[in-house]
Amino acid sequence: xxxxxxxxxxxxxxxxxxxxxxxxxxxxxxxxxxxxxxxxxxxxxxxxxxxxxxxxxxxxxxxxxxxxxxxxxxxxxxxxxxxxxxxxxxxxxxxxxxxxxxxxxxxxxxxxxxxxxxxxxxxxxxxxxxxxxxxxxxxxxxxxxxxxxxxxxxxxxxxxxxxxxxxxxxxxxxxxxxxxxxxxxxxxxxxxxxxxxxxxxxxxxxxxxxxxxxxxxxxxxxxxxxxxxxxxxxxxxxxxxxxxxxxxxxxxxxxxxxxxxxxxxxxxxxxxxxxxxxxxxxxxxxxxxxxxxxxxxxxxxxxxxxxxxxxxxxxxxxxxxxxxxxxxxxxxxxxxxxxxxxxxxxxxxxxxxxxxxxxxxxxxxxxxxxxxxxxxxxxxxxxxxxxxxxxxxxxxxxxxxxxxxxxxxxxxxxxxxxxxxxxxxxxxxxxxxxxxxxxxx
Amino acid sequence: xxxxxxxxxxxxxxxxxxxxxxxxxxxxxxxxxxxxxxxxxxxxxxxxxxxxxxxxxxxxxxxxxxxxxxxxxxxxxxxxxxxxxxxxxxxxxxxxxxxxxxxxxxxxxxxxxxxxxxxxxxxxxxxxxxxxxxxxxxxxxxxxxxxxxxxxxxxxxxxxxxxxxxxxxxxxxxxxxxxxxxxxxxxxxxxxxxxxxxxxxxxxxxxxx
Numbered sequence: 001x002x003x004x005x006x007x008x009x010x011x012x013x014x015x016x017x018x019x020x021x022x023x024x025x026x027x028x029x030x031x032x033x034x035x036x037x038x039x040x041x042x043x044x045x046x047x048x049x050x051x052x053x054x055x056x057x058x059x060x061x062x063x064x065x066x067x068x069x070x071x072x073x074x075x076x077x078x079x080x081x082x083x084x085x086x087x088x089x090x091x092x093x094x095x096x097x098x099x100x101x102x103x104x105x106x107x108x109x110x111x112x113x114x115x116x117x118x119x120x121x122x123x124x125x126x127x128x129x130x131x132x133x134x135x136x137x138x139x140x141x142x143x144x145x146x147x148x149x150x151x152x153x154x155x156x157x158x159x160x161x162x163x164x165x166x167x168x169x170x171x172x173x174x175x176x177x178x179x180x181x182x183x184x185x186x187x188x189x190x191x192x193x194x195x196x197x198x199x200x201x202x203x204x205x206x207x208x209x210x211x212x213x214x215x216x217x218x219x220x221x222x223x224x225x226x227x228x229x230x231x232x233x234x235x236x237x238x239x240x241x242x243x244x245x246x247x248x249x250x251x252x253x254x255x256x257x258x259x260x261x262x263x264x265x266x267x268x269x270x271x272x273x274x275x276x277x278x279x280x281x282x283x284x285x286x287x288x289x290x291x292x293x294x295x296x297x298x299x300x301x302x303x304x305x306x307x308x309x310x311x312x313x314x315x316x317x318x319x320x321x322x323x324x325x326x327x328x329x330x331x332x333x334x335x336x337x338x339x340x341x342x343x344x345x346x347x348x349x350x351x352x353x354x355x356x357x358x359x360x361x362x363x364x365x366x367x368x369x370x371x372x373x374x375x376x377x378x379x380x381x382x383x384x385x386x387x388x389x390x391x392x393x394x395x396x397x398x399x400x401x402x403x404x405x406x407x408x409x410x411x412x413x414x415x416x417x418x419x420x421x422x423x424x425x426x427x428x429x430x431x432x433x434x435x436x437x438x439x440x441x
Numbered sequence: 442x443x444x445x446x447x448x449x450x451x452x453x454x455x456x457x458x459x460x461x462x463x464x465x466x467x468x469x470x471x472x473x474x475x476x477x478x479x480x481x482x483x484x485x486x487x488x489x490x491x492x493x494x495x496x497x498x499x500x501x502x503x504x505x506x507x508x509x510x511x512x513x514x515x516x517x518x519x520x521x522x523x524x525x526x527x528x529x530x531x532x533x534x535x536x537x538x539x540x541x542x543x544x545x546x547x548x549x550x551x552x553x554x555x556x557x558x559x560x561x562x563x564x565x566x567x568x569x570x571x572x573x574x575x576x577x578x579x580x581x582x583x584x585x586x587x588x589x590x591x592x593x594x595x596x597x598x599x600x601x602x603x604x605x606x607x608x609x610x611x612x613x614x615x616x617x618x619x620x621x622x623x624x625x626x627x628x629x630x631x632x633x634x635x636x637x638x639x640x641x642x643x644x645x646x647x648x649x650x
Binding site (some may be wrong): 074076083084085086087088089094117123124125126127128160162163164165166167168179180181182183184185201202242243244246247250251252282286317319321325329330333334336338340341343388 | 483484485486488489490491492493495496510517519523526527530531532533534548549550551553555587588589590591592593594595598600603604605630
């Protein structure tokens with residue numbers, strides 16, 4: 001069963017207009033929040049157990065607490081709407097249909113952390129979401145819900161919209177900050193300094209995902225304890241799942257944490273299409289390792305259960321594959337994506353992403369040799385943990401999983417004569433060196 | 442004027458490989474200047490307005506040229522190289538002119554699973570052997586494969602200029618092209634409107650589909 005908390009009103013027509021949103025009880029939570037102590041709001045969010053919905057699953061309340069007191073610098077709030085993880089499209093739905101839910105969450109969060117300026121960093125392709133949010137922000141300014149003395153209090157708060165330009169990496173919070181400062185979106189080294197201490201323009205900054213900020217609004221509408229009563233012990237509340245690929249009814253579904261994974265696919269999404277059997281599912285966007293149909297049995301939708309099965313919940317972008325899907329093709333496709341999107345800052349990632357792509361393509365074109373599989377493994381080892389951000393992991397984890405879990409899709413294309421080929425290659429290199437030597441002398 | 446100086450310094454062969462085209466009649470409208478000033482006011486630091494400024498250049502001129510980069514660098518007090526690095530980093534800034542109707546077909550996993558390659562093949566056939574990233578002789582059409590457009594639930598999808606078309610089949614896309622031929626709609630970013638008083642207007646359904 002779907003449990004609609006964030007998506008409660010999503011089917012109401014004109015929900016994106018302020019009048020309709022207020023009619024349904026909107027902005028009451030923000031007014032109430034402005035009348036209470038910021039510290040108590042942070043405690044309430046901690047009590048609700050809300051974890052960041054962008055992918056990392058870090059406690060939102062704890063993140064807010066990292067803001068240093070009296071640093072003498074302004075505090076900034078950024079809403080991360082740069083939803084670029086393949087297979088994820090939940091934030092698009094929230095922004096297009098219910099933009100005020102996100103804005104209200106931003107007002108509450110800003111009051112809690114003491115921010116007076118906030119930015120929604122929205123991915124460039126989301127032109128429609130941009131227009132919807134712009135309309136919502138304009139309406140708020142007209143009514144005095146944004147700007148000077150919002151809701152008649154003495155709190156000033158501005159929100160601006162910033163349009164990205166098609167870089168996947170800008171979803172990473174420090175890359176997003178660099179991009180917002182008007183530079184290339186290349187991630188910053190952390191630790192030692194996280195954005196909460198040194199972020200945008202070297203000032204304390206909180207970056208939260210759209211879904212997280214929407215959940216903040218709902219938590220203050222329904223009460224932190226009521227929200228914490230939903231879900232499992234460590235993964236509280238509900239989560240939006242974007243389901244795509246080989247299912248009958250792809251789309252965004254909101255279920256309680258702890259809901260059986262296979263029920264989401266078979267019941268909510270109407271099962272695998274064309275009456276075919278399930279081959280595997282990528283659970284958290286394309287950067288997470290794939291799970292086979294066998295591994296999916298008994299898995300429930302929360303951070304811990306999926307981790308125990310060998311993958312991560314990530315952004316909740318489910319990509320479903322039926323029995324006809326060739327995992328080598330999928331591996332090539334995903335490897336190409338990451339080779340294209342690497343920001344180029346760290347050598348292991350800049351080079352490794354292209355190597356992985358080349359090896360997969362070589363296998364797909366029939367030129368692979370048996371040792372290529374261990375070559376992928378060895379490249380993965382050299383990339384993992386050796387890059388500034390987690391982009392490195394994002395392309396080696398799925399690559400390793402495809403090779404390990406679906407060997408049948410690869411084996412037929414690998415040549416048995418790998419020793420012979422290796423000898424040929426060595427000979428070639430040797431000849432080249434000899435020729436060079438001749439030239440030099 | 443300093444902009445000639447910075448244009449010369451950028452006009453080396455190493456920079457030319459990033460910026461294929463120059464724009465001899467470059468100019469920005471009054472409105473463009475005004476919009477950029479509005480953007481500059483909004484940010485705590487002027488430099489943050491680089492991306493909005495480049496979008497203004499691209500909307501008015503169709504692509505970002507050397508002249509466009511110099512205009513942005515002058516307005517924001519940056520070196521031309523600081524603007525150039527932004528232009529070349531992000532894929533949505535075009536470094537050379539694209540067709541009046543620029544098709545971007547998503548090729549990433551979810552769309553690939555539901556037939557993105559057939560969409561690409563249909564486009565190549567319809568445009569009579571035109572290659573991706575080339576512009577047709579009449580300047581009207583161009584197309585390319587792009588990475589995830591964030592609409593995996595309605596795959597396969599194609600973005601024409603800034604308007605998104607979902608749940609496509611080759612037939613559906615060809616019908617859309619026919620309608621563009623006949624009606625020449627404006628599909629630029631600025632035409633995605635949902636302004637006060639206009640009510641609900643779901644663009645994927647209303648514009649052409």
